[in-house]
Amino acid sequence: MSALHIAGLVKRFGALTATDDLNLSVAENELHAIIGPNGAGKSTLIGQITGEIQPNSGTITMFHTDVTRWSVPQRSLAGLARSFQITQLCQGFTAEDNVALAIQARQGSSFRFFADARKDRRLRDPARAALARVGLADRADRLVEELSHGEKRQLEIAITLAMTPRLILLDEPMAGMSHDESQKIVALLSSLKGTATIVLIEHDMDAVFALADRLSVLVSGRIIATGTAEEIRVNPDVRDAYLGGDA
């Protein structure tokens, strides 16, 4: 069964075709990496899967439901979660507040007006647990603006996982992290393997080859190859277009 199925997707920005008749199928519980040079259209693809960007044509199917016309919140509630390449956090809230909001989003309507959300253990306990998973337990009460760049990246991942998604899109989650921090995230992602479908965009080839079940190579809005790490490594087109001589 495929968790995500994309057919004939096209997105143009003026004269530029950022997504060019793209087809992609990701199996349930697969960890599928997408690699490609800067400006290849990776974030534009993520944007279309989440609903932030409307494609010019093509369809996006999530768990056998056509979601091409769905809004961002609708897709999110259907089990989709994404991390942003450029962190998107609620500045002015603490790390824990940010994660608690992700949990709140999955507990039904938020038209609840009277009880103090910050004293609600059904929000706070799982929020702390999610922070602990990414190694931010001791930063829970810090305001976002007090966190380091790497910590904000970790928080971004804690929020994504706290949404208990079935389909996770990670847009360069390790970018800007220290080596230790990214090691922790690689371990975390590999522990998630088999429990959710993950689409991972990442430039760090060591991480990609260690984690991915399959890879797709995106160049100029087109997927030029899909396969296992071994198949991609020896694919001559990929070597020419992307991996260059050093793979």
Next chain:
Amino acid sequence: MQRGERISQILVALATIALVALPVVAATFGSTYAVTLATRLLIYGMVAVSLDLIIGYGGLISFGHAAYFGLGGYTVAILAFQLAEGVPIFGYDGTNEALVAWPLAMLVSGLAALVFGALSLRTSGAYFIMITLAFAQMVYYVFVALKYYGGDDGLAMARRNTLGGARIVDPQIFYYICLGLLAAVIFLVGRFTRSRFGMVLTGARMNERRMAALGFSVMRYRLVAFVIAGMIAGLGGALWANLARFVSPDMMAWTKSGEFMVMVILGGLGSLFGPVLGAAAFILVESTLSELTEYWQVLFGPVVVLIALFAPRGLWGWLTVRRRGA
């Protein structure tokens, strides 16, 4: 944080004591002017608190809040007028009873906020400011044109509403009614802002994109906040009509919307109690400067700018938040 909260609690306690004692103290000096002035403060404070819910917490810069204030005022004045004239309105005889008229005022303002909010919340930024202003101006001109209700000249109320059948003659009693309602509004808005609803409303101000990605349809939460704020402003307008025993289109002029914004910014955005302090400062400055010169606003403008520059969290923030590094 902790120290700021302590200071807030002390300030609120002191303000409560002062406001409760004020009519008694004023009575010993034989002054009714002070009670009237303080009642204005309570009503303006209530409207400013409601505006803070959408501007300070929600980040929705509405420049038309006076429309809901005015609609609330006109609702009670018109209901009393129709009753006195013996002419039913929409098949209803009208009423002079606060327990009916005030909730109706909130309903009318809330419905207007629902319609205008649903249309204006599709926009953001400067467009939102302009469109909320445009709707308020529309309401303003409707009432200027309604000659039956006095048009430009406004509409007088022969006497105050009755409360549960009893007349409210004593200005002190009316003052305490306003004080009680202001306390209720602050209590409720305080609850709302700390609830799950409030977290979504505030989060959407901080990062709308993130909130949508989490699965929140932020527009719905914003609309509900907009309607709540409109209803409270409507109650404020109903009280104002009873204080002045008069309503006029001036209640919904764009300058009035601007004054409410000044109170919120002066007091401190998103500070719950701050807008009441802002309203107090506004009324004090207005009543002292306006005795010196009729161009008092020319003097007041720079004062507001200075406060915005040197106390970005408003008077409340300046009093309660410890300055970093100092």
